[in-house]
Amino acid sequence: xxxxxxxxxxxxxxxxxxxxxxxxxxxxxxxxxxxxxxxxxxxxxxxxxxxxxxxxxxxxxxxxxxxxxxxxxxxxxxxxxxxxxxxxxxxxxxxxxxxxxxxxxxxxxxxxxxxxxxxxxxxxxxxxxxxxxxxxxxxxxxxxxxxxxxxxxxxxxxxxxxxxxxxxxxxxxxxxxxxxxxxxxxxxxxxxxxxxxxxxxxxxxxxxxxxxxxxxxxxxxxxxxxxxxxxxxxxxxxxxx
Numbered sequence: 001x002x003x004x005x006x007x008x009x010x011x012x013x014x015x016x017x018x019x020x021x022x023x024x025x026x027x028x029x030x031x032x033x034x035x036x037x038x039x040x041x042x043x044x045x046x047x048x049x050x051x052x053x054x055x056x057x058x059x060x061x062x063x064x065x066x067x068x069x070x071x072x073x074x075x076x077x078x079x080x081x082x083x084x085x086x087x088x089x090x091x092x093x094x095x096x097x098x099x100x101x102x103x104x105x106x107x108x109x110x111x112x113x114x115x116x117x118x119x120x121x122x123x124x125x126x127x128x129x130x131x132x133x134x135x136x137x138x139x140x141x142x143x144x145x146x147x148x149x150x151x152x153x154x155x156x157x158x159x160x161x162x163x164x165x166x167x168x169x170x171x172x173x174x175x176x177x178x179x180x181x182x183x184x185x186x187x188x189x190x191x192x193x194x195x196x197x198x199x200x201x202x203x204x205x206x207x208x209x210x211x212x213x214x215x216x217x218x219x220x221x222x223x224x225x226x227x228x229x230x231x232x233x234x235x236x237x238x239x240x241x
Contacts, residue, residue, distance in 0.1 A: 001038045006180040013179050016223045020184025021101040023217030025111040032181065033114055036216065039177035040118070043169035046162050047126060052170055053119040055202050060110060065201045066213075067109040073193040074106050094227065105186075105215065113217040116185075117198075118171050120163045122207040167211030174214060184219030187212055 037054050045051065057063060082099055086092050105112070129135055139148045171187055178185040191198040191210050199210050 001035065004035045004039070004177070004181060008180040013176050016225055017175055017179040018223055018226055019098075019101075019186040020219040020221065020223075021105040021186050021215070022108075022220040023105075023112050023184050023215060024220055025113065026218050028113045028183065028216060028218070032183070033116065033216065035181070036116065036174050036177050036183075040170035040174040043173045045166040045169075047123065049123045049126070049166070051121040051123055051166065053121050053208055055117040055119065055204075057115040057117065057202070058113065062201065063110050063112070063115070066115065066198065067106070069194055069197050069201065070106055070109065070190050073190040074102065076193055078103075089229070091227075112215045114215075116174065116214040116216055117202055117210060118167055118174070118212040118214065119204060120167050120209045120211055122209075124207075163209050163211060167209075171212050171214065178216060179223065182218070183216055184221075185214050185216045187214060189213070 033056055037056075040054070041050075041052065057066065078099070082095070086095075136148075139151070143151065175185050175187065189212060191213065198213070199208075202210065204210060
């Protein structure tokens with residue numbers, strides 16, 4: 001695929017890649033959406049398995065099914081996390097603006113041109129190796145019984161991190177590519193509150209994990225600087241402090 005042409009510089013794109021939830025109904029060309037996927041494919045993946053999968057939703061009936069689920073998860077979020085006390089240093093006015101934009105997104109869901117669903121297929125080679133009886137013996141040999149016990153206890157978390165290590169670099173590439181092309185986009189994970197439901201709508205098999213749903217379209221607002229903590233305030237040297 002031809003590399004998209006853009007005059008935007010990397011750091012300009014990174015530092016102005018805001019979450020854009022208010023999107024115009026104007027269609028996004030199929031070739032442009034495929035360019036976003038192609039940019040995502042340039043990301044690293046766990047063990048270089050390159051096991052990404054993408055589902056791009058444009059069909060109105062599919063959007064209606066997704067919207068019904070989205071409304072359930074968003075209403076839960078509004079009743080819980082959105083109503084909680086402020087995090088340390090959090091700007092509640094900024095939270096209010098985000099909630100308003102996300103609610104607008106839900107109410108205008110059917111007019112959003114496309115939703116890029118980023119998925120990770122099971123690494124069948126890794127699964128086969130880890131299920132082998134000989135692997136257990138090698139685990140004990142390399143890490144000891146205690147190490148194997150700790151690994152078994154944290155396997156669910158490790159598995160989630162492994163999928164994320166493949167999914168979210170691709171997501172970030174996609175977001176940056178969208179920004180460089182003048183498209184608005186935002187990372188969402190509404191599916192986490194309704195396990196299996198979005199996957200059913202999308203027809204995903206059990207061996208494929210839905211990691212993110214990214215609404216994409218031409219933004220109604222303007223890109224601008226993001227608000228982030230000072231790097232020194234979140235950095236430790238040599239040991240966590």
